[in-house]
Amino acid sequence: MNRTTLSLIAGTTALAAVTGFAVLSAPAAPASDGARTAARLPVERTRLLCPQPSTSDIAETSYASFTPASEGTGSAGKAELVAAGAQSGDGAGSSGSDKAGKGKKHSDVPAVTLKEPGTPVTASVSGADNPALIATATGRFAPGWTIQETTQVTAGSGRGLLGVGCGVPDTEFWFPGVSTSESRTDYVHLTNPDDSAAVVDIQLYGKDGTLKSTVGEGITVQPHSSEPVLLSTLIDDQESDLTVHVSARSGRVAAAVQALDDKLGGDWLTASADPSDTLVLPGIPEDATDVRLIAFAPGDADADLKVRLASPSGQITPVGNETLHLKSGMTTAVDLGDVTRGEAGSLVLTSTGTPVPVVAALQVVRGKDGRQESAFIPATAPVGTRATAVGNGAKDTTLALSAPDGTATVKVTASVGSEGGAAVSKKYTIKAGTTQNVEVPVPSDLKGTYALTVEPLAGGPVYAARMLHMTLGGVPAFTVQTLPDDRGTVAVPEAEQDLSVLLKN
Numbered sequence: 001m002n003r004t005t006l007s008l009i010a011g012t013t014a015l016a017a018v019t020g021f022a023v024l025s026a027p028a029a030p031a032s033d034g035a036r037t038a039a040r041l042p043v044e045r046t047r048l049l050c051p052q053p054s055t056s057d058i059a060e061t062s063y064a065s066f067t068p069a070s071e072g073t074g075s076a077g078k079a080e081l082v083a084a085g086a087q088s089g090d091g092a093g094s095s096g097s098d099k100a101g102k103g104k105k106h107s108d109v110p111a112v113t114l115k116e117p118g119t120p121v122t123a124s125v126s127g128a129d130n131p132a133l134i135a136t137a138t139g140r141f142a143p144g145w146t147i148q149e150t151t152q153v154t155a156g157s158g159r160g161l162l163g164v165g166c167g168v169p170d171t172e173f174w175f176p177g178v179s180t181s182e183s184r185t186d187y188v189h190l191t192n193p194d195d196s197a198a199v200v201d202i203q204l205y206g207k208d209g210t211l212k213s214t215v216g217e218g219i220t221v222q223p224h225s226s227e228p229v230l231l232s233t234l235i236d237d238q239e240s241d242l243t244v245h246v247s248a249r250s251g252r253v254a255a256a257v258q259a260l261d262d263k264l265g266g267d268w269l270t271a272s273a274d275p276s277d278t279l280v281l282p283g284i285p286e287d288a289t290d291v292r293l294i295a296f297a298p299g300d301a302d303a304d305l306k307v308r309l310a311s312p313s314g315q316i317t318p319v320g321n322e323t324l325h326l327k328s329g330m331t332t333a334v335d336l337g338d339v340t341r342g343e344a345g346s347l348v349l350t351s352t353g354t355p356v357p358v359v360a361a362l363q364v365v366r367g368k369d370g371r372q373e374s375a376f377i378p379a380t381a382p383v384g385t386r387a388t389a390v391g392n393g394a395k396d397t398t399l400a401l402s403a404p405d406g407t408a409t410v411k412v413t414a415s416v417g418s419e420g421g422a423a424v425s426k427k428y429t430i431k432a433g434t435t436q437n438v439e440v441p442v443p444s445d446l447k448g449t450y451a452l453t454v455e456p457l458a459g460g461p462v463y464a465a466r467m468l469h470m471t472l473g474g475v476p477a478f479t480v481q482t483l484p485d486d487r488g489t490v491a492v493p494e495a496e497q498d499l500s501v502l503l504k505n
Contacts, residue, residue, distance in 0.1 A: 040385075040489040042073045042143040049254035050081075050133040050166035051189035051268075052226060053151045056158075057128050061151040064391035065112035066120040066415065066451040070143040070488060077139020079114040084132035084191055084226040109133065114141050120390055120418045120451045132191050132226035135166065144488035146451070148391040150479065154472055157185055158266025160373045162258070163391075163468055163479030165270070168487070169193050169252040173271040175244040176294040176331065177361040177376055178204075178257055180232040185260040188244060190219070190253045191226040198251030204235055205243040205296060209329050211235045221253055228258075241333035243296040243359070246271075264365060264374040267479050272378040275299070275357030279379035280310075282346035282435065283400035283465025283480050284339070288364050289372070291336040293347065295360040297326040303356035309339055310346045310402050315433040324349075326358060344437040346402040346463060349379075366476045375467075375480045382461035383410075383454050384485030389466040390451040392440070398467040399440045399452060403430040406460025413455070414441040418448030432460065454483055 053061040110123035137145040147166040153159045178186045192198040202216035216234040246255045260266035297303040303326040308315045361378040413425040421443035456462045464483040
């Protein structure tokens with residue numbers, strides 16, 4: 001193997017390990033070349049973006065930060081947060097200070113800098129002036145780094161418990177479930193982590209198709225900054241059920257929708273999984289009083305979907321909602337009522353006939369008689385290698401695990417507490433076609449909050465969601481976060497593999 005080939009291998013391996021945002025696989029090679037399966041290595045750099053938590057003066061926001069302990073990461077690294085707009089030009093930053101030349105202190109940046117993988121760190125802020133955050137972890141703190149932003153608002157539009165896992169930057173997002181109705185105030189928060197401006201288009205689709213808007217085209221998000229866009233300013237019509245498509249013409253952003261309702265409280269809506277002909281929406285609360293499904297087919301073909309509920313006893317068909325027809329480019333919503341009927345549940349959507357990719361989300365309501373709160377569950381990717389949820393308390397956490405395709409064995413680990421407590425693990429068997437609200441392990445002698453990691457050990461794919469819940473002024477407040485893979489590793493070609501095929505021709 002010549003030096004050029006070795007350099008190419010080193011370059012692709014370094015790129016994959018540093019970015020952590022892509023999976024690189026070696027090209028096929030003849031058996032005589034000694035080709036091997038790509039290895040998985042820990043990522044060396046992770047970027048997370050947290051939206052501005054609230055515009056309410058009475059908001060109380062907590063942050064929880066955690067990196068699972070991983071093998072092969074070495075001893076170096078750091079994890080830092082800066083306020084959006086206070087990032088230095090080279091992408092470096094320091095929690096609590098502005099390195100852009102002004103030397104301005106940012107006391108409102110939460111102090112959640114990690115000291116050790118495996119130990120969560122928490123912090124709290126109050127009020128309406130807290131900024132969006134740009135967070136970067138390197139070395140041993142990068143693999144699986146997770147930050148949870150949870151806000152309590154006791155009065156006003158969107159009162160309740162609002163939670164979101166800080167997201168990674170990308171170029172495209174789908175949000176079924178937004179609204180411009182009179183009772184709703186929905187913002188899409190766009191955060192740009194990079195050194196150059198991003199240019200973003202926001203397109204809305206209603207029940208009759210595309211809603212014309214020139215205001216949503218060519219939105220500029222400055223470097224290291226965040227822009228909240230009020231969706232009702234993009235169109236003239238009031239529509240209850242919309243799908244939003246966020247796409248970056250240049251650059252990349254993180255995107256999340258904050259949906260605030262005058263009567264049903266509020267929460268964050270994160271993006272649906274990529275369009276697919278099979279979708280899983282896990283973790284519908286047992287006591288949900290109303291479940292609304294919003295779905296959209298972004299391609300040129302209509303979609304016919306089979307609707308199933310994965311319950312603790314197996315998959316069942318919701319009465320009266322056995323199938324759903326989606327017209328291409330038009331948002332469709334259907335009210336499923338109290339579909340879980342007091343049991344854990346996950347919704348499973350599959351194409352019938354010709355497979356057609358779709359996106360979907362659920363709006364879920366708990367409570368009744370004026371004491372209601374709502375949250376959202378988007379379609380999500382499976383757990384994969386490992387998923388992480390942070391900010392859990394001893395009595396306020398419900399973990400739903402679903403295995404729609406085949407029986408699976410899963411290990412769930414509770415970390416040490418942020419202020420003390422010993423880690424503990426449990427294993428569970430989730431039968432094919434079911435969803436189980438498992439008994440969540442809690443660290444012994446817990447003080448503070450803790451992190452949960454979910455690791456499938458055997459069997460079919462596993463989907464997971466974590467619900468945080470509490471009572472606020474008599475309202476059953478809650479928020480749900482789905483748990484896709486935590487991006488802790490990336491596939492890279494092994495060093496012994498001959499990639500000279502890339503240099504031919």
